[in-house]
Each structure stands twice: as structure tokens, then as C-alpha cells.
Amino acid sequence: MIHDFAVIGAGMAGASIAAELAPHARVLLLEAEDAPGYHSTGRSAAFWEECYGGPGVVPLTLASGPYLREHGFLTTCGALYVGRADDRAAMDRFLASFTGTGVTIKRLDRAGIDRHISIMREAWCDAIHEPACADIDVAGLHQHYLAATRRGGVETVCRARVTRLTRESGSWRIVTGAGTEFRAARIVNAAGAWADTIAALAGVAPLGIQPLRRTVVQLRVDPPAPADLPLVLDINGNFYFKSDAGRLWLSPHDETAVEPGDVAPEEMDVAIAIDRFEQATAWRIAGVERRWAGLRSFAPDRLPVYGPDPADSGFFWFAGQGGFGIQTAPAAARLGAGLALGLEPDAMTRGIDPEPYSPARFFAHDTARTA
Structure with a gap:
């Protein structure tokens, strides 16, 4: 089967965007470790803090707050x-x-x-x-999104470290270290610290994450x-x-x-x-x-990266989320999935300008790459 999207990385970033994509597409979620969330997500001392990440991150943080509160993931501490x-x-x-x-x-x-x-x-x-600063139930939020992927029919595979990405017959051939192979029309790079590694495997220029x-x-x-x-x-x-x-x-x-x-x-x-x-x-x-x-x-400018690569629309960046990836997860995932699917902004994302987060910002003067 050829999936519509293969999301690489099942930490908070990958789990959340996979959950948002699932109602609209066939989604594969690949995780290199034995279980999702081993590295950044599982070790976070996270809090929802309006100023964290700077003014450029504020729209994502404020848009995520109501979702986190309504689902019981925040405990206010100031x-x-x-x-x-x-x-x-x-x-x-x-x-x-x-x-x-x-x-x-x-x-x-x-x-x-x-x-x-x-x-x-x-x-x-x-x-x-x-x-308004609040502690975040990180494990609860991560499990919330993983549960949504299961309900949405996402195929999740652990111990699936991606070792090769090649284009074949209009889709991506994905090979893992275990020797298993998958096919997907588009890649979503939610690999966190390994985001540039995944880009290099796909033949896409790394961003310096x-x-x-x-x-x-x-x-x-x-x-x-x-x-x-x-x-x-x-x-x-x-x-x-x-x-x-x-x-x-x-x-x-x-x-x-x-x-x-x-x-x-x-x-x-x-x-x-x-x-x-x-x-x-x-x-x-x-x-x-x-x-x-x-x-x-x-990323070099310390803003997250959400959007298709300028040189390859089949490779979608969802990375560079620093230490604010958990507090912005609801809005970021909704925004990212909307961009990947070509959906109109909804109530959560309508006030967020996606342009500052586009990977195209790193190549604005590189006409050879973006032509």
C-alpha cells in the first residue's frame, strides 16, 4: 500500500501532526526507538509559558492554550x-x-x-x-495524540529507523534499519534532532537544525x-x-x-x-x-519550520521546535496538517501567519534552489 503521508518521528511533533492528518489521509508513523517519545518528549520539564520562545512563537502558544486547558493538560502556576x-x-x-x-x-x-x-x-x-504560566502534563498530551492516531487508523511502526529514502515511480521508497520497506506519496519530517539527517537521506538540502x-x-x-x-x-x-x-x-x-x-x-x-x-x-x-x-x-533563526521544501513539495518540514514544541503542539499540528493538506485555516489557526515558519525563508535569495 502507498500511504498518503509517512511521518518520520513519533515524539510530540510526529504524533500530533499524524493525528491531525489522519481524518483526511492514509498515514504511516515511523519511530526509530522501541517506543514513541524517548528523547525530547519523554525528558521534558515542560510548561506553557506565553513568552517562551520569543515574540515569534507567541501566536502558536496563545492559539494552543485553549485546547490544552479544555483537555485538562494545564495546571496554572504562574x-x-x-x-x-x-x-x-x-x-x-x-x-x-x-x-x-x-x-x-x-x-x-x-x-x-x-x-x-x-x-x-x-x-x-x-x-x-x-x-497564566502553567505546568503541562507532557505524557498525557503525548498519549492523547497517540490515541488519536490509533482511532484515525494511522499505521505506527516502532524500531523503524529510516536508513534510505528514494523516489520511485512518483512515490517515496522508505527503507528502515530492520530491512522493512514502506511507500508514501509524501514525507513529513518530524524527526526532531535528526531532521537534517532525514533531509540528507531524501536528497533535500539540510536547514542547519x-x-x-x-x-x-x-x-x-x-x-x-x-x-x-x-x-x-x-x-x-x-x-x-x-x-x-x-x-x-x-x-x-x-x-x-x-x-x-x-x-x-x-x-x-x-x-x-x-x-x-x-x-x-x-x-x-x-x-x-x-x-x-x-x-x-x-533552526538558525530559532523559529520552527513548517511547510513543504521549496525544492521538493513531496518533502514536508515539521521540525526545529526547540523547547517550545510541547506548549505549541496543538496549534502547530493543526497548522502543519492544514498546510500539508491544502485546507483553509480553522478557528485555532486563523490568526497565525504561516509565512514566518516556512522553510522557504532560508532560500529566499537562492534562486537556483527555488527555481
Whole structure:
């Protein structure tokens, strides 16, 4: 059988767009690992945060919020971007960059900070509060989309790492490392950290999508972290931490360029995270209980890539979603599927301009490639 679409990658990106394509097409979903979501999706400390990813991502985030809330995947916690006296200019720039985007944020002084978290050290005197920030049930959302693929008749195959992609008789011949072969009219590249690898296999020019390692540490602290603690982020991007069942999840906000693969935390990154945390708060660390690392993948301009390749309309990009791929999953998948199927925008996507996310933006001056 020739499928209409072969979606490569069954993490959040692949599962969500496969679920949106399923009511309209015959869809194949291929996953390299033993189970979907092993790399980025399964290791995410995700939150729905209106400002995360910058102004260019805000339309996708805001459009996804109602869907995530209505299906019970969000638990509101709020967020605080914190800074010291020397960071006031950075705070001003942050506020200015989101003016007119629709996000809800406001400036707080030290008294305002203390109303949300009283254990920050005295030097941290400036903050921006985002009240709508929420924890995301990542596993629940991923399973929600996988269940939708099953209901939609998607053929899902795990342990199917793609090793060859060739054009034959108007369709794609897909060969996996297990020796199995499939056919599809179009490829949807939702391979995350492996997105450029898949493009190269298909003979499509890579976009420079770079996998980056992110470290997270689970701490036991004294006193225990309150359940209503907001997500706390350094305005300069040096750390963030959040509460989780009386523990704290802490990250040094690292982005280390790596090859796509199974990543592990580096001891130096763990040490840096703890040092920054101790400089910022008066919490006593009673123990380091867990540590892990995950991948996030960015295009060169740090915006996601959704749309057909300019040189090959049979190869559809759905990648480069960085650390915001989970919070934007509903709108991104609906937008991507609509573009792939040629559908009119619906209520969720009508206010989203797809042009900034098109892969064509990387080749606007490459007339030889796009001719």
C-alpha cells in the first residue's frame, strides 16, 4: 500500500501532526526507538509559558492554550522572570519586546517578588510576573495524540529507523534499519534532532537544525518547595526552577551543541546549576535526587519550520521546535496538517501567519534552489 503521508518521528511533533492528518489521509508513523517519545518528549520539564520562545512563537502558544486547558493538560502556576539591579535594562527590553503580542505580563518590585517566593536572596529585586504560566502534563498530551492516531487508523511502526529514502515511480521508497520497506506519496519530517539527517537521506538540502543539550536536576530542598511555587527564570537565561511534588526541578538553562543521539547530563553542568541556584536563593540543598538531559533542536533563526521544501513539495518540514514544541503542539499540528493538506485555516489557526515558519525563508535569495 502507498500511504498518503509517512511521518518520520513519533515524539510530540510526529504524533500530533499524524493525528491531525489522519481524518483526511492514509498515514504511516515511523519511530526509530522501541517506543514513541524517548528523547525530547519523554525528558521534558515542560510548561506553557506565553513568552517562551520569543515574540515569534507567541501566536502558536496563545492559539494552543485553549485546547490544552479544555483537555485538562494545564495546571496554572504562574512564572517570574527575576533580576538584580543591574538587570533593569534587560527587564525593560523584555517588556518592550512583548508589547502588542497579547501576552499578559507585569513588572514587580521586591515586595511583589516576596508575595510569590520569599526565599530569593536580597539582590534579586526586580521581576516580571506572568500569571497564566502553567505546568503541562507532557505524557498525557503525548498519549492523547497517540490515541488519536490509533482511532484515525494511522499505521505506527516502532524500531523503524529510516536508513534510505528514494523516489520511485512518483512515490517515496522508505527503507528502515530492520530491512522493512514502506511507500508514501509524501514525507513529513518530524524527526526532531535528526531532521537534517532525514533531509540528507531524501536528497533535500539540510536547514542547519542544531540539536542542543539541556540539563535538569531534581533537588530535595529545606524547607520543601511549596506546591504553589511559580516557575522562576533568570532574566539573563542562567537558570530556571520549578516545584514538583515537594522537590525542585532546576536547570542551568544550558544549550550545548551536540550530535543527535541519546544524551546524558555532564557533571559540570549539574555543578553550574547548583552554584547559580545557591547564589540566587536561600534554600538549603538536602540532596540531589536525579539528573537527566534532553535534546531541543533549533533552526538558525530559532523559529520552527513548517511547510513543504521549496525544492521538493513531496518533502514536508515539521521540525526545529526547540523547547517550545510541547506548549505549541496543538496549534502547530493543526497548522502543519492544514498546510500539508491544502485546507483553509480553522478557528485555532486563523490568526497565525504561516509565512514566518516556512522553510522557504532560508532560500529566499537562492534562486537556483527555488527555481
